[in-house]
Amino acid sequence: MVAGVRRCRRWLPSAAMETVDVLVVGAGLAGLHTARLVARQGFDVLVCERRTSLDVGIRTTGIFVRRTLRDFALPEQHLGPPVRRVLLYPPSLRAPVELVSPHDEYRVADMAGVYAEALARATAAGARVRLGVSYPAPGITARFTIGADGARSTVARRLGLDVNRRLIVGVEEVFPVDAGGAVPTFHCVLDPALAPGYLAWLVDDGQHAHLGLAGLPDRLPGPLPRLLAALRARFPDVPPAVGPVRRRGGPIPVNGVLRRIACAAGLLVGDAAGAVSPLTAGGLDPCLRMAELAAAVAGDYLRTGDAAVLRHYDGSALRARFRTRLLLRDVLSGVRRPAAAEVGFSVLRTRLGRAAASRVMFGDGSFPDVAPVPAR
Structure with a gap:
């Protein structure tokens, strides 16, 4: 046994x-x-x-990455437009780091x-x-x-x-947006005062917006709905909803x-x-x-x-x-002060920092392949 x-x-x-x-x-x-x-x-x-x-x-937010889209037969009719552009924001929301992939990296389902x-x-x-x-x-x-x-x-x-x-816990609002020709973008905000141990995000693919945040439950500075409202109020790129808003969330291991x-x-x-x-x-x-x-x-x-x-x-x-x-x-969980996150962004703005960020956001190794069971 x-x-x-x-x-x-x-x-x-x-x-x-x-x-x-x-x-x-x-x-x-x-x-x-x-x-x-x-x-x-x-x-x-x-x-x-x-x-x-x-x-x-x-x-789940429903973000499928390039490797999954390539390897699995997902229902095309339930996938949003492809996203190639990522903006990484420090807590101040000033001077984000822009990453653009030559490939379709994400689709939100x-x-x-x-x-x-x-x-x-x-x-x-x-x-x-x-x-x-x-x-x-x-x-x-x-x-x-x-x-x-x-x-x-x-x-x-x-x-x-x-x-x-x-576990981290998160909350997200999903709502349709007016397709105004904006480039589909995945916005990520690293702010330990708002989303300790993780991040806040906005995925706007031109059809729907997904606005959310998550963090370590014992360090969240308030109820998740209130934090999400604070993010919406201070984040300039949140598009207006043109239809009903759905809220979801839960624990993430x-x-x-x-x-x-x-x-x-x-x-x-x-x-x-x-x-x-x-x-x-x-x-x-x-x-x-x-x-x-x-x-x-x-x-x-x-x-x-x-x-x-x-x-x-x-x-x-x-x-x-x-x-x-x-x-x-x-390391991410250990960043507790916005000032430390701002300093970290000075590294991301370097050539090596951008390369490391691109590897995380666009890397082709989101999860290791698992070996098949040998034939018996």
């Missing part, structure tokens, strides 16, 4: 329950993508989601549409999805459980797997991939596994990449019953590849 499997706790159901091969908890992008891939292998897959509709309770498409693909593959069902799902037991239930995963706790300990993310009873994917870049807090690319590996490992394990298969889903090995990002996370 592999390390950690002995400590895994199963939820022991009573008799007369519906039994499935795989129960996926959470119908976000990670859960639905994993469910589709497992169902395509011929297993009986059930997805339970506590929300009654996938177009409510959305937490209508996540309700992306979820609807992912749901359709999962069900077409044979997975069954039940909305309005919380975990533990009454009357249902499973041979294997996949936790895709977010940063504060209940599945992780019930199976005795690792849980996220380091920034501790890197957790070490123990699999055991004999199940595994974790997406935010539940800490599959988020510690530095940029981007989680859409990792959730898709780890879902591919998770589905392969789960299928192999269910076919063979060999617990050694779970070694291929090794959080510790993935985590080791994040040493630099984890170090940069500590």
